[in-house]
Amino acid sequence: MPATIRDLLDTALAAFDALALTAEPVEDEWQYVRDLDTVWRARLTAVAGARGEEPGGPEAERAIAALAAEAGRISDPHRAIDWLSTLPQVALAALGESA
Amino acid sequence: MQFMEARPDGRAVVYAHIQADALVARLGELLAAATTLQRLLGRAVMNGESTEADTWRAMFPALFGAAAPPPGDEGRERSEAILAASLEVADRGEQTRSQFRGAIVEAMTERLLAERTTPVRRERRILFDGRPAEIHPYDVTVERDGASEAWDCKWGARGIKADVLHQLDDARRGAAEEGGRLLVGLVVFDARRSCEVRLVRERGPVALEGLKLIALEGLDRLAGRRPG
Numbered sequence: 001m002p003a004t005i006r007d008l009l010d011t012a013l014a015a016f017d018a019l020a021l022t023a024e025p026v027e028d029e030w031q032y033v034r035d036l037d038t039v040w041r042a043r044l045t046a047v048a049g050a051r052g053e054e055p056g057g058p059e060a061e062r063a064i065a066a067l068a069a070e071a072g073r074i075s076d077p078h079r080a081i082d083w084l085s086t087l088p089q090v091a092l093a094a095l096g097e098s099a
Numbered sequence: 100m101q102f103m104e105a106r107p108d109g110r111a112v113v114y115a116h117i118q119a120d121a122l123v124a125r126l127g128e129l130l131a132a133a134t135t136l137q138r139l140l141g142r143a144v145m146n147g148e149s150t151e152a153d154t155w156r157a158m159f160p161a162l163f164g165a166a167a168p169p170p171g172d173e174g175r176e177r178s179e180a181i182l183a184a185s186l187e188v189a190d191r192g193e194q195t196r197s198q199f200r201g202a203i204v205e206a207m208t209e210r211l212l213a214e215r216t217t218p219v220r221r222e223r224r225i226l227f228d229g230r231p232a233e234i235h236p237y238d239v240t241v242e243r244d245g246a247s248e249a250w251d252c253k254w255g256a257r258g259i260k261a262d263v264l265h266q267l268d269d270a271r272r273g274a275a276e277e278g279g280r281l282l283v284g285l286v287v288f289d290a291r292r293s294c295e296v297r298l299v300r301e302r303g304p305v306a307l308e309g310l311k312l313i314a315l316e317g318l319d320r321l322a323g324r325r326p327g
Contacts, residue, residue: 059160073148
């Protein structure tokens, strides 16, 4: 069964959660990590609410899979903080949405 | 208000070599001419782990997929060139890539500003009558009577810190006290949404007062173009 936009955003959010966990050891940036989580989760959830039942399409499916796999390779906590901002932007772009 | 060369120190000497690297110049030029999505590609690749170009092509279907401009098209060739050059940066190791990324944002900013106005300079200090000068130079300046500008360039929103904001505010106030005008701002190679949450935490709800913020989506404004 083809993935819906909601399925793809669920995949992106799972990768986002994993990045937040990787970033956790940087105590000085705890608040910033929380703030990124708040604003980007809200943006991705809003897209899921508006377009969640639409089929994602094979290219978007491949894009989100590649993006989640790339996020999974990030093991450095500082790099993970940078990716907490990058991942949602790339996910939104793959779905034809602005940041 | 007077613009001056930065004092040469050890950091400046090392950094000057990075700024002069051909790869920095190439990416500065490519990103200045790029679309927002192409700039996001550069940000992701230079921040990433994968060195396989096809991994990144898959992640950006609007640039490389079925509906993207075909090979040979100017936009497609630029996407490929940004991908290749960004992979070269990513391949240089963590510390080097971090220095390169900062220099690339400065090089891009210099080119964008130069499309709109002159003269544009790099690594300059600003002196005000009767005040000690800030030690750290401003990354990019426009030194034009009555319409001068001072920009600090950051790779990511995380680079927005209290000392950076203080230095920009200080320059703006210094110019105003002399009856002059100095536009001060931050150029951040990151999403505006991330920059805004950072600014609010660093400075409170009046975060943007007197400060221009140019984020990834709005970089074309530096050149006087509408964001594309």
